[in-house]
Amino acid sequence: MKEQSLKVAVIGAGVSGLHTARELKTQGHDVTIFEKTNRLGGTWAYDPRVEPDPLGLDPGREIVHSSLYQSLRVNLPKRLMGFLEYPFTERKDPREFPGHEEVLLYLEDFAKDFGLVELVRLEHEVVRVERVDEVSHEWVVESRTRMSESEEEAEAEEEVFETVVVCNGHHTEPRIAEFPGMDAWPGVQIHSHNYRTPEPFQNLIVVVIGNGPSAIDILTEISSVAKEVHQALRDSDIHFKKLESHDNIWQHSMIKCTKEDGKVVFQDGSFVYADVIKHCTGYKNHFPFLRTNGIVSVDDNRVGPLYKHVFPPQLAPWLSFVGLSYKGVTTLIIELQSRWVARFYLARWHCQVKKRWHHLLKNSTSIWRRVDGLSATLISFKTSLIMKTG
DSSP: OOOOOOEEEEEOOSHHHHHHHHHHHHTTOEEEEEOSSSSSOGGGSOOOOOOSSTTOOOTTSOOOOOOOOTTOBOSSOGGGTSBTTBOOOOSSOOSSSOBHHHHHHHHHHHHHHTTOGGGEETTOEEEEEEEEETTTTEEEEEEEEOSSTTOSSOEEEEEEESEEEEOOOSSSEEOOOOOTTTTTOOSEEEEGGGOOOSGGGTTOEEEEEOOSHHHHHHHHHHTTTSSEEEEEEOOTTOOSEEOTTOSSEEEEEOEEEEOTTSEEEETTSOEEEOSEEEEOOOEEOOOTTEEOTTSSEEETTEEESOBTTTBOTTTTTTEEEOOOOOSSOHHHHHHHHHHHHHHHTTSOOOHHHHHHHHHHHHHHHHHHHHSOTTTTTHHHHHHHHHHHHO
């Protein structure tokens, strides 16, 4: 089969978008990367700003893309943060678990070394991706850009592409905990997306919901300035106790309810009168620009139907997703996914491939509804990607 150069739109200039663009460029495709912010790097481009809605519930709010806090360090050894063909070497931070600035420098060097910088359209927010021709499989990408900060109205433009790869990340749209009384509770509620530094919590009593890496980082950092920090955990085996290694941190079971007088009641029967509830409860997959007439949807934060979390069979290979997984060695999964996407365009798209994908998806739907993301099948998932990409 004669190799064909395709006009490809990549949505997002973070880790997924940059590596996908590199693989597509290597295969000879005409690539354009759309990036809504003023610099590449995605979530690794630290932004000191926070959103006006601290919980991130207002759909009309001004959205700050990055969720980084100032002190954040990676939670994997740096040798696992890089791509196989472009190792993560020391730049300015010699620590085995460097700060976020080191990751951004790595991504900027990656983009320069592979000629990706000139492919990125900065400050181009994609507001619509829609298939316009089912025969030729063409897609229109509508983007919006402001020429200056003072302009209220943004310029909009449309461009047609033969294929679109969605790489917009999944650390921007907050998920929050829900409990009775939360709307009437008089204190401040904040999602970790809008946390940057501990100083605003000086001498306050703070409840932190969650037990992930960010929750642990934030509650530990806040404890250095707060009067008290109380961690609410979903684990049913957790009961009220003080952490031995800290003078002002207590653990509880999950919040049972909150009261109008400021009381926070936990399921273990303990309670505290708090000033702040901080939701370190993760993020939603969110594609407000994508219009597929219901072919691709998000159900309980699962995007589907997608074959191997990449291709929607009815729209493949002309629409694909890279970087949806959130467990495991993320850069390795992204590298394998993007390589598969780029090489797939060189293969014939037979009807039997679609039929087989539909069959596999039908048989696996019940399984994916019972497991959390990739956790139960991570090894087989990676193995299958390696086999597909050589």
